Every structure is written in C-alpha cells, then in structure tokens.
Amino acid sequence: MRWELDWLDNRARLSPNKQAIIDEDTNKTWTYQEINTRASSVAGWLKEQGVKKGDRVALLSPNHISYFDLLFACGKIGAIFVPLNWRLSLRELIEILQDCTPLVIGIHQQFRNMFTLLENTISTSIIVGGSEYEEVLKSRIETDDTNAISENDPLAMIYTGGTTGKPKGVVLSHQSIQWNAINTILSWNLSEEDVTINYMPMFHTGGLNALSLPLLMTGGTVIIGDQYSGRKVVQSINRYKCTIILLVPTMYHSLIQSVEFQDSKFPSMKIFLSGAAPCPMQVYEAFQKKGLAFKEGYGLTEAGPNNFFIHHEDAQVKRGSVGKPMLFNAIKLAREDGQEAKENEVGELLIKGKHSFSHYWNNELATMETKRFGWVHTGDLAKKDEDGFYYIVGRKKDMIITGGENVYPLEVEHWLAAHSEVDEVAVIGLPDEKWGEIVTAFIVQKTQNLLDEQELRAYCEKKLGKYKIPKKFIQVDELPKTHVGKIDKKKLKELRKHA
Template sequence: MNWELDWLEHRARLSPHKDAIIDESTNMTWTFKDLNNRAKSIAGWLCQRGVKKGDRVALLSPNHICYFDLLFACGKIGAILVPLNWRLSVHEIKEILADCTPGLIGIHRQFKDKFADLIDIELDVFFIEATDFEEMVYFSGKEKFLESISEVDPLLMIYTGGTTGKPKGVVLSHQAVFWNALNTIVSWSLAEDDITLNYMPMFHTGGLNALCIPILMVGGTVVIGESFSGKKAVQSLNRYRCTNILLVPTMYHMLIQTEEFQRSTFPHMKIFLSGAAPCPYQIYDAFRKKGLAFKEGYGLTEAGPNNFYISPEDALVKRGSVGKPMLFNSIKLVKPDGSETAPHEVGELLIKGKHGFSFYWNQDQTTAETIKDGWIYTGDLAKKDEEGFYYIVGRKKDMIITGGENVYPLEIEQWLAEHPAVDEVAVLGLPDDKWGEIVTAFIAPKQPDSLTEEELQDYCCKKLGRYKIPKRIIFVNELPKTHVGKIDKQKLKEIHTVK
C-alpha cells in the first residue's frame, strides 16, 4: 500500500509503548505497537480469506477494540469496513447487507442469537470474541500487502440512520478520515496527553471519527465504553484521568442529574463536548455553575464529522454557537436562490473540504443532489452573527411553515426546555387544514401531571411571537430516541397526527 497513508504504522514506531486503547469493562490495555500488530495480523488473515481491494467487510458489534482492528486492517489492504447498527432489526440489517454485498461479516458473540438469521444466509461469517477472532489477531502468515492504495480510495462506509427514508451508505475515503483527524488535531489543539472516554456507538461516525481517530493519530489514549450511565461515566472520567469527552445532549441530561456529577471536580478534564443535536441551555448552566469548560459542535456523517471550533471562553458568551469553521474546511450559508446570507439571516449550511464524503453507495442521483461544485449541501439551517460565529437553527426538513410564516423548532425547544418542570421537549409541525402545519410541542414533564397546556402556552407568550407558540401540546412519559440518542422526530410525526 501507500505507506504514507498508514499513519498507524508510523505512530507505532514513534510511540510503541504508549497506551492506545483501554477497555472500560475489562481494563485491558493495548499499546500502539499492539494495535498495529493486531491490524497487520488481521489484514493478513483477511487476505488469506480472499478479501481484496474494494471488498466490503461488515461488522456487527457493541463498542469493542475490533472496530479499530478491522478499520486499520482494511486500511492496509484497501478493503472497506462497513460497521452496522446493531440496534436495527434483522430485516433492516439484511437490506443493508443486500446493498453493500460484503465478502465477510464479523458478528460479536453477544449478538449470535439475535442475528442468527444472518448466519443462515449466504455470507462468510466470523465471530468476534471467539476462536475466529483469536485466529485473526494472532495470524502468523507472511502476507505482503502489495495493493496500490491512494488517498481517494474508500476506507469506510457508514450507513445513515434512515429516519427519513432508506439508509444511505456514506463512503469515506482514506483522505476524508485523515483530514478530519488532522483538522481536528490542529484546530482543537489535541495533544499526546489527551485521553478520551468514548460511549458514542462505534458504528456511527461520532464514535469513530469525532474524537477517537484524532486522539489516536496524535498519540493519545481512547477508553472504550460500552453501555452508558451518568454515574459510571463520572467514575470512569476520573479513574482514567480523561481530558475530554463527547456525548450527545440526552447523555448529558442523564449525567448532570447524578450525585457523582455534583460531587466531582473533574480535575483532569479540559473540555466537555456535545454533539449530534443542539444542546439545551440548562446543560450549559450545569457546567458553568461548576466552573467546567463545556461547548458544542456540529457535524454529519458526510462531512467529518468535525467542522467548527469554539473556545470554552467564547462558548460562555456565545451560548448555543458551534463557533467558526475549522482550519482546513470552508462553510457558507445560502438562501433558496443560491445567494449567500447576511448576518443573522437563516440559510442552508454548505461545507467544503478534503474531509467530505466521496459518494452514496449505489445512489448516484442522491449523490449529485448533495454534492454540487465540491460543496456538500447538508440540509441543515444555520445563521451567523457579525463576528462570524455560527448557530445551528435546525434541519431544513424540520422547518415549520404555519400560515405562511417560517418557524424554527429549536428556538421554541430551547425556551420550553428552560421551564423548571420540563424534562424533555421536541417541537415539530403537524398537518393542519387551516394553517398548513401547526406548531406542536411534545413535552416529557419531570413529574406526571405537573403541567397544563395553558400554563406552557402562557409561558411561551413571555418570549415568543404568537405564530411560534405551540397550538397543540402533547404530554408523553418519554420522547423516542434514535440509535445515537437524538430525539426521533420522525417517529413522533408517525405516531401523532391531527385528526
């Protein structure tokens, strides 16, 4: 292969005995030398099984070192790793497999029964945490990796959530993964002493590419967490002397309510990062009260997922901002007519950079609609202020048009979330004969029967224009979540309709 692309080989040479990976559940530790040796052994094993450049290798596993093993092994031989969302049904997994047609699939033994039907179809299966995996890790064949691999060759294919339609296979090249990591290291000032704890699912770009790959590239340490709880997260952050962590807002919501969070001073933490969805302001407040640095970012599978930087100091002043574009990528906001927005004017967010995806697998038309003149049209709406700080407003598809007025749900959600009796909130537009759509708020109260529709509407009147005030408020025990912990608005829309 092109050895310039195999940065793990060079990191293992520079930092052979530095801890690279720690497993939270077992406390097992692997150095960079260990990690590279495992990847070389597995690459040789894959070659012996007939895997060639461009072939797909699928993986169904909870968070586990096998993600790094297979990603780096595939990188050495030019294969494409396809991590699969194990929270999907067998039917959904089969549809994805039919789309990406992998030559091999690895299944963690934890899922052997759940996905037994996959074993019966015509797929070459190997098992993680079993004899198969041990054979891979300790493969002693003398395979030579002779394939010529360029930076634009595919390395990773991550399927989008599919909450608004059929999941799309997002193809990320060696270049995309490398430049996202490099951009993050330089823009965020990551260093060799950084240690991150990862609870984000590793079948998702946030679990692999947001912090894990950048931290490994710079010579830091990744602690792999599997199941999240607020109490355990605080304990592990302190136990492993972590310096940074990325969580989604729902995880932070759970974390800040624990006694452990209230008691801990987090002496080693440099920054708490929030991603995947806009963060409620009460989470900002919880960290500010403890004097802890907190900020949020923005990304998507198709770009990065890291695109912005904001300092903790600016995050306190510019609450809700994701900051400014990072060093090696460009951002612009455009109106429907293609012209760029003025300050505080909302437009669609476009991204350009070497960290962008190559194409959607088997979806040429969708690719052409998404990448235009090198710009990735994200479908997200944002605005920026006079100082160049960007604020995410919401998804383009989530914008509500009621009586001819444009309403951005996030503004209403942020205000309702500040009500002391509200635990979670989601706002969306539901069909209405008179208004086209009506603003509808789904509220999970902290205590049952503690709120009324009239009370919340009066509360909204204090800050919001009349056309933004929810005409309908639906109380629920809990809001549905996607596989990465984001509130699933599509499911809410499917369940609740206006008669």
C-alpha cells in the same frame, strides 16, 4: 500501501509502548505496537479469505476493540470497513447487507443468536470476541502491496440513520478520514497527553471519527466504553484521568442530574463536548455553575464529522453557537434563491473540504443532490452573527411553515426546555387545513403534576412571537430517540398520525 496512508504503522513506530486503547469493562490495555500487530494479523487473515481491494468487510458488534482491528486491517489491504448498527431489526440489517454485499462479516459473541440468521447471506463469517477470533490475532500472514492504495480509495462505509428514509451508505475515503483527524488535531489542539472515553456507538461516525481516530493519530489514549450511565461516566473520567469527552445532549441530560456529577470536581478534564443535536441551555448552566468548560460542535457523517471550533470561554458568551470553521474546511450559508446569506440571516449550511465523503454507495442520484460543485449540502439551517460565530437553527425539513410564517423548532424548544417543570421537549409541525401546519410541542414533565396548557402558553408569550407559540401541547412519558440519542421527530409524527 503508501506509507502516508498507513499512519497507524508510523504511530506504532513513534510510540510503540504508549497506551493506545483501554477497554472500560475489562481494563485490558493495548499499546500502539499491539494494535498495529493486531491489525496486521487481521489484514493477513482477510487476504487469506480472498478479500481484495474494494471488497467490503462488515462488523456487527457493541463497542469493542474489533472496530479498530477491522478498520485498520481494511486500511492496510484496501478493503472497505462497514460497521453495522446492531440496534436495527434483522430485516433492516439484511437489507443493508444486500446493498453493500460484504465478503466477510464479523459478529460479536454477544449477538451469537443472530449469527445463523446472517451467516447465510455472506460467504465468510466469524464470531468476534471468541476463541476463533483470538486465533486470527495470533496469525502472522504476510500482506503484500500488489494493489496500490490511493488516498481517494474508500476506507469505510457508514450507513446513515434512516430517519428521513432508507439508510444510505456514506463512503469515506482514506483522505476523508485522515483529513478529518488532521483538521481536528490542529483546530482543537489535541495532543498525546489527551485521554477520552468513548460511549458513542462505534458504528456511527461520532464513535469512530469525532475523537477516537484523531486522538489515536496524535498518540493519545482512547477508552472504549459501552453501557452508558451518568454514574459510570463520572467514575471512569476520574479513574482514567480523561481530559476530553464527547457526549450527546440526552447523555448530558442524565449526567447533570446524577449525584456523582454534583459531587465530582473533574480535576483532569479540560473540556466537555456536545454533538449530534443542539444542546439545551440548562446543560450550559449546569457546567457553568461547576466552573467546567463546556461547548458544542456540529457534524454529519457526510462531512467530518468535525467542522467547527469554539473556545470554551466564547461558548459561554455565545451560548448555542458551534463556533467558527476549522482550519481546513470552508463553510457557506445559502438562501433559497442560491445567494449567500447575510449576517444573522438563515440559510442552508454548505461544507467543503477534503474531509467530505466520496459518494453514496449505489446511489448516484442522492450523491448528486447532496454534493454539488464540491459543496456538501447538509440540509441543516444555520445563521452567522456579526462576529463570525455560527448557530444551527434546525433541519431544513423540520422547519414549520404556519400561516405563511417560518418557525424554527429549536428556538421554541430552547425556551420551553428552560421551564422549571419541563424535563424534555420536542417541537414539530402537524398538518392543518387552516394554517398549513400548526406548531406542536411534545413535553416530558419532571413531576406527575400536569402542566396547565394555559400556563405553558402564557410562559411562551414572554419570549416568543404569537405565531411561534405552539397551538398544541401534548404530554408524553418519553420522547422516541434514534440510535445515537437524537430525538426522532419522524417517529413522533408517525405516532401522532396513528394516535
């Protein structure tokens, strides 16, 4: 393997005894030398099982050290790591396994009940976290470099959430993952002094690539978290003296309401990051009141996921902005006619850089639709202000066309979420014979007293144009969420269709 691709081996040489990874639940700690040794042992075992360059190695596990074991092991022998979303149904998992055809699968002992159901679909399987796995980690089977690995070879394949259809396997090369880490380290000024705790699911790019791998590359420390709660995260941040953390808006929603958040001063924290979905303004308010640095980012599995940087002071002035493009990527906003959007004009967000994905697995058509002339077409709509700061305004597919007017749900959601009695809100377009689509708001209230529809409409009139005001307000107990905490608007539409 080329020396510059096995950066873990080099990091272990530079920082052998530095704490690299800590398990939150057990407080078990691994140094860089230890995680490199583990990865080498697993790589040797995989070779012994017949895994060659280009073969897939799958993992079904909650957040666990085995994600790093298998990812780094695959990197050493040229295999492709495929983390599986354990929140999927058995049928969905089998469909993914049939698509990527892994030679080996690791199944965490927590999912032992699924072992017999899945092991027959794959030639070699192993229970992760058990005694058999521990024996693998003790092995010292030598690997060889007979199959040269290049930076364009695949390293990981992460399946998209599938909220817009069948999940697609996003193939990330060594180059994609390495350049996302380099870009993040330099643009965000990460260092070996930084510590994070990761509650993002590690089968998702946010759990692996957003902070974990960049921090390990620069010599920092990553704490593996699993079961998230507002109380738990505050305790762990202070216990491990974390400096940076990435959470999704739904996590921040529960965090800022916890007593522990109100009581803690977070002395070690430099910055709180939000990603995966646009963040409500009340979260900004909660952090500003405590004098804590907070900002948003933007990314997707196919690019990064890190693409922008904003200083936390700018984030308070430019609320809702994800900032400016990072050092080593380019951003463009394209209008429907293909021309580049002007200042404050909405266009589709296009991204270019060495951190972008290679292709979709077994899906050439989808690859050509998404990646054109080197640009990743994200399907997200954004605008850029006169100072060069970018704002995400919503998904292209979520834009509502009502009576010939374009409505961006995020604008309506932000205003409704600012209402003192609204806990959560989602806005979608529903079919209508007269208007084409009507703006519809699904609302979760903070109290049991039902908000009057006329009151909500009058509230919207204070800020929104008439055509943007929801024609329907639907009270719900909770909003459906995806496996990474995003509000699942596709499911909302399905629920309404069958209601």
